Each structure stands twice: as structure tokens, then as C-alpha cells.
Amino acid sequence: MKKRVVVIGGGSGGMMVANRLARQLGDKVRNGEVEITLISNTEKHIYQPGYMFIAFNEKAPEHFIRKQETLAHRTVQVVYDEVTKIDPEKQKVVSAKYQYLYDYLVIATGSHPDLDSVQGLREGSQNFYTLDGAIKLRDTLAQMEEGKILITVDVPHKCPAAPLEMALMLDDYFRKRGNRDKIEIKYTYPIGRIHSLQPVADWACPTFEKRNILSETFFNLEEVDPKRKVAITMDGTEHSYDLLLSIPAHTGAKVILDSKLGDESGFIPTDRYTLKMIGSDNIYVIGDATNLPISKAGSTAHYQSEVMVTNIANRINGLPETARYNGKVACFLENSLEDASMITFDYQNPPSPAATSDLLHWFKSVYNELYWLNARGIL
Ligand SMILES: Cc1cc2nc3c(=O)[nH]c(=O)nc-3n(C[C@H](O)[C@H](O)[C@H](O)COP(=O)(O)OP(=O)(O)OC[C@H]3O[C@@H](n4cnc5c(N)ncnc54)[C@H](O)[C@@H]3O)c2cc1C
Incomplete structure (x- = not known):
């Protein structure tokens, strides 16, 4: 049969x-x-x-x-x-x-990001987790001359490294544009370190410090007030932003x-x-x-x-x-628009990020085509 x-x-x-x-x-x-x-x-x-x-x-959407x-x-x-x-x-x-x-x-x-998981998030934030979101963000970034970018992350979400990579790529993008000193980049994470995988957090932390990317842990978003451009965390603290770049919790x-x-x-x-x-x-x-x-x-x-x-x-x-x-699991970790690291891990073996290099970024670009x-x- x-x-x-x-x-x-x-x-x-x-x-x-x-x-x-x-x-x-x-x-x-x-x-x-x-x-x-x-x-x-x-x-x-x-x-x-x-x-x-x-x-x-770097590439048109149709690509x-x-x-x-x-x-x-x-x-x-x-x-x-x-x-x-x-x-x-x-x-x-x-x-x-x-x-x-x-x-x-x-x-x-x-899975997909739930833009309604936090009050005000849909109206108040931008994202790079949807096609429309990425296009809108491209146009916003292209016009941005100064201001505060606040990155918030909620779990679970796909591609766990992407928010961290985004912070590093933003830093490089504005350096190349010549206005990095006028842009504040702040990356936040809901638990007590900047990534759920300790080796990845350890890999990124010194780079964040060196490149003046601010970070805050135990940052749990409770509400967004789009009118006042303020993100409010569970402890009641208000965080102002010009661009709120959010990775909402995902659902099936x-x-x-x-x-x-x-x-x-x-x-x-x-x-x-x-x-x-x-x-x-x-x-x-x-x-x-x-x-x-x-x-x-x-x-x-x-x-x-x-x-x-x-x-x-x-x-x-x-x-x-x-x-x-x-x-x-295998994952490239973009360190900028020109270099990257890479991790592989499984149920038994934790990740250990490879030395950052131009070559690994090139491999990632090749994989994008393959x-x-x-x-x-x-x-
Ligand atoms: C910004 C970003 C960067 C990423 N970077 C990486 C990376 O560097 N490396 C990496 O490995 N992964 C990366 N990912 C993650 C990767 O894209 C996803 O994990 C992967 O696509 C998951 O595959 P999937 O088949 O489970 O789901 P998807 O590829 O999302 O496919 C699910 C499909 O099911 C369809 N569907 C849903 N419901 C129904 C229904 N009721 N009837 C019919 N069809 C339905 C959807 O429309 C969709 O087409 C990234 C993701 C994002 C958003």
C-alpha cells in the first residue's frame, strides 16, 4: 500500500x-x-x-x-x-x-515573535525578526544620525545569538558611517549574563566593553510607552530610547x-x-x-x-x-560587518567560540549563498 x-x-x-x-x-x-x-x-x-x-x-530583500x-x-x-x-x-x-x-x-x-507579548511593543518597537521589520529597520538606520538604541530580548526566541550579533554589527555600521560617537548602543538581556550560553557571554563581554556597547542584565521588559519613547522594566524602572530594537518572546x-x-x-x-x-x-x-x-x-x-x-x-x-x-547546532557569531567567530555544540559538549577572523565572516557569506x-x- x-x-x-x-x-x-x-x-x-x-x-x-x-x-x-x-x-x-x-x-x-x-x-x-x-x-x-x-x-x-x-x-x-x-x-x-x-x-x-x-x-x-548589504543585500536587497529579494536576494x-x-x-x-x-x-x-x-x-x-x-x-x-x-x-x-x-x-x-x-x-x-x-x-x-x-x-x-x-x-x-x-x-x-x-516559531514567530509575538509582538503583542508586551503592552506597547507592537507600536513602540522595531525588529529584524520579520521581513517587513528588517526593511523598515534598514530605512531607519540609514537616516539615523544620533540617538539611543535600546535592544531588548525576551525568551524563547530563534537564533539566540542574533541580538548580540546585532549590537556588534550596529557598532561597526555606525563607525563606518562616522557617527558612532553620537549613537548610544545599549544591549539588555533577561538573565544574569549577556547570553544564555556562558561561553558566548564570555566571548562577547570584553568586546562590548572595548567598543563601548553598554549592557544591562536582568532586564525584563514589562511595558513600552511609544508616546514618551520609554521602555519600562518589571522593577518599574523607565529606560528612554530613540530606537527600541526588540526581540519579543516567540510562540509556536x-x-x-x-x-x-x-x-x-x-x-x-x-x-x-x-x-x-x-x-x-x-x-x-x-x-x-x-x-x-x-x-x-x-x-x-x-x-x-x-x-x-x-x-x-x-x-x-x-x-x-x-x-x-x-x-x-552550529552557529556563526558575527563580530562586525567584516569578521566573525563560530560555535558548534551538542547535548554533551558546550560551545567554545573560535578565534574571530575575516575568514569566518567570509564562510558565513558563502553559506548565505549555499x-x-x-x-x-x-x-
Ligand atoms: C534574524 C534571524 C537570524 C537568524 N540567523 C540564523 C543563523 O545565523 N543560523 C541559523 O542556523 N539560524 C538562524 N536563524 C533561525 C532560523 O531561520 C530558524 O531557526 C529556522 O528557519 C527554523 O526552521 P523551521 O523550519 O523550524 O521554521 P521556519 O523556517 O520558520 O518555517 C516554518 C514554516 O511553517 C509555515 N507554517 C506555519 N504554520 C503553518 C500552517 N498552519 N500551515 C502551513 N504552513 C504553516 C510558516 O509559514 C513557515 O513557512 C535566524 C532567524 C532570524 C529571524
């Missing part, structure tokens, strides 16, 4: 899984024994790390956008639809116009909340090794949608896709499921 694999979400994780599976199961997909359906609620596939380069006007069907393997059926309900008992997912039956389901619905997709499959923020309880939804044998979860206490990052989704595809393909081929995800091969399941 034909095996149906349904993937919900055509972002990094979903596209990689669908394409890798199509390649791995080549003959079986071609002769109709296996059907792979990728359901995406958008025709655009956006390489989100590109938002930072858009904000600094980081492709149509989903140009990335999907020719044997993957791409359907543009919004899944509204996942029904594990009936092994189906439902939209307003159709229902899709599955034997194996991959949930790759990602609405369909996860509506289907009651996740925690209160919409993240799905997931086995850290098999990547199966807890309590299910045929639902897999990838990338930002999981509740795993690891970085929500494209590289995480990449390494997870290798494990997931091997296991699903093995099951379809009647073989045991033995691949295990070891928690691997990403499309990765999404196609070739790299």
Missing part, C-alpha cells in the same frame, strides 16, 4: 526533510509507492538569517527569497494551504478546503495551539533523540516547533533533518529506526 508522508511547513526544516526524503526514497517516490506532500501557507521561502544583512543594506516550488524536488507535491487542525487519532491534517491523510507526519511549523504556530498539541506557548513536547512527538510513533517534529531546550536555529533543523529522514526512510524500507539526534542547495536537500 502507498505510504503517505505529509510535511506541514515549507520553511528550512520542512523543505529539507521533504527534499532529502524524496532523494533518499527516489525509486519508491517515482513509482508511486511513496507520496510526499509539503503543505505551506506561503508561496515564499525566506532565508531568515538574511534579515540582518537586509537591515544593514533571500525563493518561490517554494523552485526549491522543492520535482517528486514532492507542494500544496499552498493553511493547516488549521492536526488530528493524530484519525491520522489526518485539516484545512478550510481539504483534509490530508498521512502515515507519517512531519510538523515543521516554526497557531495550528499547534488550536490542535492542543503543544505547551502554553505552542511548542510541541518532543523526544530529544528520536524527534517524535511525545506519545506518538508516527508524528515527527523538527526545528523551531519542538520544545527542546536547544537553539531554535536553521542549523538545528538541518542536523535534525538528517536523522529524521534516515529513520522515516528506514521504516518505509522495513528497516529498524536507529538514528538519534545528538543535539548538534543555503539554497541545503534547502534542496543537496548539501
